[in-house]
Amino acid sequence: MYGDQPWLNHYPSEVAPSIDYPKHNLGYLLVDAASRYPKQLAIEFMGTRMTYEQLLQASYRIADGLRGLGLRRGDRVALMLPNCPQMIIAYFGVLLYGGIVVMTNPLYKEGELANQLRDSEASIIITLDIIYPRVEQVKKLTSLQHVVVTSIADYLPFPKNAAYKLKTKSEGLNQHVPNVPSVHRFKQLLARSQPHTVCLEVNAEEDIALLQYTGGTTGIAKGVMLTHYNLLANTIQSSHWFYRSRRGEEIFLAALPCFHVFGLTVLLNQAVYIGGTLVLHPRFDSLQVLKSIQKHKATIFPGAPTMYIAINHNPKAKQYDITSIQACVSGSASLPLEVQETFEALTGGRLIEGYGLTEASPVTHANNLWGYRKLGSIGIPFPDTLAAIVDSDTGEHLPIGEIGELIVKGPQVMKGYWNRPQDTEAVLKDGWLYTGDMGKMDEEGFFYIVDRKKDLINASGFKVYPREVEEILFMHPDVKEAVVLGVPDPYRGETVKAFVVRKEGAAVSEEELIAFCRAKLSSFKIPRIVEFRTELPKTIIGKVLRRKLAEEEQSRQADRQP
Template sequence: MSSKPWLRHYPAEVPETYDYPKHNLAQLLVQAAERYPERDALHFLGRKLKYKELLDSAYRFAGALQRLGVGSGDRVAVMLPNCPQAVIAYAGTLLTGGIVVMTNPLYMPRELEHQLLDSGAQTIVTLDLLFERVMKVVPLTEVRHVIVTSVKDYLPFPANWLYPLKARRDGQKREVVYSERVLAFARLLRESPAAPCCAQVDAERDLALIQYTGGTTGTAKGVMLTHYNLIANAIQSRLWAYRAAPARERFLAALPFFHVFGLTVLMNQSMYLGGMLVLLPRFEINQTLRAIHRLKPTIFPGAPTMYISLIHHPEAWRYDLSSIDFCISGAAPLPYEVQTEFERITGGKLIEGYGLTEASPVTHANPIWEQRKLGSIGLPLPDTDSRVVHAETGEELPPGEIGELVVRGPQVMRGYWNNPAETAAVLKDGWLYTGDLARMDEDGYFYILDRRKDLIIAGGYNIYPREVEEVLFEHPDVAEAVVAGAVDPYRGETVKAYIVLRKGTDTDAEELKAWCKARLAAYKVPRIYEFRDSLPKTIVGKVLRRKLTEEAEQRKPDD
């Protein structure tokens, strides 16, 4: 067992260990509604829902699911932006003992098809605006019921009346054909009684969530997170933020709930604390600034690109941002200049943390109000062990040496859904092998030296080159294609495609971009295209992706 030098630097208020409850994750909402029934749980574009109203709706949704045949262990896909319906569907599914499959609303049909087929989801909850896209996939899957909602369902008057007019003016298709298989979310809630229910679970074994992530192969894998995993990580995050007060905090929910970072540090943690979620359907800097100015959120977790947008906004000075107490940045490295400027503008704290989907996701964070170190991801959270090991031997390395970061704790996943081989590759003797290169200093602060091999992180999104390459290869004019990350001052990285065309063809970058846009979520679409006569390869024909990146760096003009 390694020593834990980081414990010497824990704030006095943060315990080294904690007894995490072992119950249904939905109990976080049930208990919050019992303690704070009249407190606002959600604020969505002017509409508020109290905790008692939110729980009432969750019970109604759970009852509706049960009447549709959904029970313990059944998978329910939730393909929604941040809105009240996403919270209701999430909590309602958990109350039945079902397993939530959070699904990115940006997914194109090919991506959605894989996720629905792999998870075996038989129910999906989605928006009217996404209905046409979803229905292209449903016949190819096991999905029996499609539950459709609209943003207007939870807008206040007169916005709910004006919304359809604006949608038509913007050319958004909203035609939904209802049937025995296609059901209206609002009608289901109206017709279902709010009978209390909460399925009994084996919290350490029963799954609450299947969260899809990519891998070095580019094949999306379902991370199996239990009720205990997610409860533990919400509480670990709350223990770290020890000054956060029950029934007082307002969480700015700009991170999407379909990303496990947003799910844990926003939805789950807010319920645990009896906080209020200020829901933003998507991150848009002007709307975000107005929300901070008017609604006074105190906690604003995010990705570095969000904070970069704020500090570079030409009229940020017009807004009162002083309500922000602290922010935890994840999903990508946080530049020091961004950290210091954000703190100057808001007066709040901005610290960097680290995590991965396989750990629910948070494993490390810098102290919020005590010593933090430049470039560090901070210290392991309570009950989290962390080591740097030799990539080949697995031997623990001393401080200062670079190796693979491994972690273990109550937040570490059970494994990958239906994928024992990939599970065995990353879970060894209780330790999660992250694939990230790191070092630890003498004080127990950890530093990430490099992300997983070839992984591109653009604006906080993980992008796996092989998936993009496969789409490019499908184009009839493309002979060879390889994708790599290129430095981007705003997104951290952006996607660059290196293309070798078939002889006699003259396809250009715009055509390839349109091809990719029709088949990939927008953030995965390459923004830069370099056409080449050939690609550098090893003797066995493997493309040397790193060599392409190095060549691009060498071609950069000197500063």
């Protein structure tokens, strides 16, 4: 491979290149934290506060309650919840009793939900009352035996709980839950269960802790099997990278959803591992986040680029003191340089770009937080993580500086895809995970993602990487957000199209943006079409949905056909 692994030369002295990872139940993170920091605040949720001691007792109770519903070691339990205390209680309760957590997006529609529940064969789901109607519609198509229902109001203090109920009722959100044997109220289940001490032994390297569904490297939703060892290793790797973090003292701003594996590892698992406090936000709102950082003096704020963009452009941002922020890692999409520099100037903290994918628990690379870093790079591999750039077709390792497919190997790499051995074999080869991302490595061991292999634009035979064009567009002072993709062109095969959101009050034209790009890009990379939008379609964590934009373009092309 790359001989002496040049990235090791840029490890801070505080970070060991290799770490000894424990081989126990992932749920033991909470048992250990409650033992070390029993009175430390574990959760702050809109005025509700819960210590580690209280969180562990509640998790023991829900474990006992789920056991009473028939949960057995290895059974799958779906959690369809936003960031709220119930999510964390249920997560650890399932793990402590040896179950497998199936994280489920609360925004899923009936078809998506049915597919995931059917594939995972989950026997229990824990969800919100306002989501219950969707679950009820698909229940008969799945293996569900029990539905545990809660409400955001269950963990809100008075009078916020009453106000929440009135608000949801006025918005026409259905809070009715039938009184039938297979449906249970979360708070009632806790009340009638016992806090029996439990933390079942597991084979950490083989037993699955989490089934996390992803489009992965092929675009088909698959269940990624992450073991207890995978998730423990990545949690500890992440914590060592944050080597200045103070045990029992850090305040984590949790706006990134914990049902996404990025939030799960760098927020939930990492916070509990070091005895930190999680300030939970059920959804991201830039103004609420600004208020929350000032009020709670948050120190660590992992997020997606769109979150930092929203804060940078919030007109009230400078009215709030957010200088408590010390460390932020951005994931899920590329981080534009302008966004990084503006956010660091605003907070005085460090914002670095990292890289990962669900199949790697998810983090494999990151820039140094307080040491040598390269803006625009995804950084260097984590401890015990190998990385290489290869020819996608032959698997041949490519020289420094050449573009190819990024492959990774390490303790955080998944066991495989749930019930999909052929898909597993396609991306796991001799322990190496083929990421589907095109990138390169420089002479110092820093890696750069050029783009997804599937997003590559072929314009008249020339390769165009969307990220390169997007970086140029972000340099324009009137551009707030931008995404680039290839659209069908009768002459060039594909041509470059940019979707742009202007900054508030800006009036830059299509011609001006194209001229701006012409001064900085080769002719074949210049967008030929610019479409202005008020917003871009995004996932709940703020990742732009290129697929949706592409589908819209395909639909337009079809409508134009005679």
